[in-house]
Amino acid sequence: MVSGAVFAGCAAGLIAALLHFWFVQGLILTGEEFESGARVHFAAPAEGHSHDHGAAAADGAPADAVAADGAEAGHDHASHEHGVADGGFDAKRDLLTVAFTVLIYVAYAFILVAGFGAAAAAGLRIGPLQGLLWGIGGYAAFQLAPAMGLPPELPGSVAADLGARQVWWWATAGFTALGLLGLGYGRKVWVFVLAGAALALPHVIGAPVLDGYYGVAPPELAAAFTARVLGVGLVAWSVLGWVAGHFWAKAD
Amino acid sequence: MKTMTSVKTLSGSLAQAAGSIMAVMAIGVTLMFVAGHAQSATLHDAAHDMRHATGFPCH
Known part of the structure; x- marks a missing residue:
């Protein structure tokens, strides 16, 4: 039970880390x-709508070129000129x-x-x-459902009180997991009804939010980050x- | 591995199985809290990028 969990966790974690550096780290x-x-x-x-004042001023020329590329290309362009965002490698930070x-x-x-284990006992x-289904369900409980109320934050975003968000996060994960299990394994109509209510409840209550928007990062960047x-x-x-x-079936 | 056999040979008492299930669950939740949510500055800095990238409420 435990060794299979450790192995599966390591495999998934390494793949997540690989994809993180491929898709996400540059945005962070x-x-x-x-x-x-x-x-x-x-x-x-x-x-000239340059997104990188410093680099444009240093080079003199590229300000127009950056502006002509349009907003999204401008970001890439600017970050290359800046020399950090896309290629930054910090061994200690990345290993952590x-x-x-x-x-x-x-x-x-x-x-x-x-x-x-609980399922097997039943x-x-x-x-x-x-x-695979349980994994996708776990994803829904621990990432997707909490993200509906508290979208994964790009550094530079500003959000409500941390404690309140953590409480809502854990409650949402728990209710979503229970709701999905009820839908998947319930046998009676009232179980399905309760399961649906459990799935909806955190979103009816709603996540703690601020009264306005204070983020300093461009929305395109934050959207790409959250989606990835x-x-x-x-x-x-x-x-x-x-x-x-697989491990569970093999150990059986 | 002892926990595994106790969970899987259901001939053993159900209470025993429930005990090891709860233990494994508790380890997982504790680990998740420490890695993902605990607010010690050192932990926060070390886990920072992962916390952002798994959508935990970070700071």
């Missing part, structure tokens, strides 16, 4: 430049990210396999297919469930 670093003020969104509208990503997927795996068979985070999560959770299901 760029977001931090806006967070720290190294770059400012719409800082110099009078000078890999380690903690593996750790968090091992944690997910323990929770998932505990669920397998006489249900768990194999790779069930594992959710995509990477789906892949990693699917791997997690599938591998854990």
Whole structure:
């Protein structure tokens, strides 16, 4: 039970880390430049809409070129000129990210396999297919449903009180997991009704939000970050469930 | 591995199975809390990028 969970967690965590550096890390670093003020969104509208005042001023020439590329290309262009956001490599920071990503997927795996244990105790068979479904369900509970109220934040975003968000986050994960289990394994109509209510309840109550928008990062950047985070999560959770299901069936 | 056999050979007492299931669940939730939600500054900085990238409420 435990060794299968550790193995599945490591496999999913390593894949998540690989995809993180492929899709997400560059956006985090760029977001931090806006967070720290190294770059400012719409800082110099009078000078050819350049998104990178410093680089344009240093080179003299490229301001027009950046503006001509349009907004999205302008970001890439600017970050290359800046020389940090896309290629930044910090060995200690990146190794810690890999380690903690593996750790968090091992944690997910323990929770998932505990669920397998409960299912098996109830006489249900768990194999790779069930594992995959459970993995996708875990993704919905631990990433997708909380993201409906608290979208994954790019550094540079501003959000409501941390404690309140954490409470809502955990409650949403728990209610979503219970709701999905009720839908999947319930036998009676009242179970389905309760399950639907459990899925809806956190969103009826609503996540803690601020009274306005204070983020300093460009919306395109934050949108790309959130979408990619959710995509990477789906892949990693699917791997997690599938591998854990394999191990569970093999140990049977 | 002892927990595994106790969970899977359901001939053993159901209470025993429930115990090991709860234990594994508790380890997972604790690990998740420490890695994802605990607010110690050191932990926060070390886990920072992962926390953002898994959508945990970070700071």
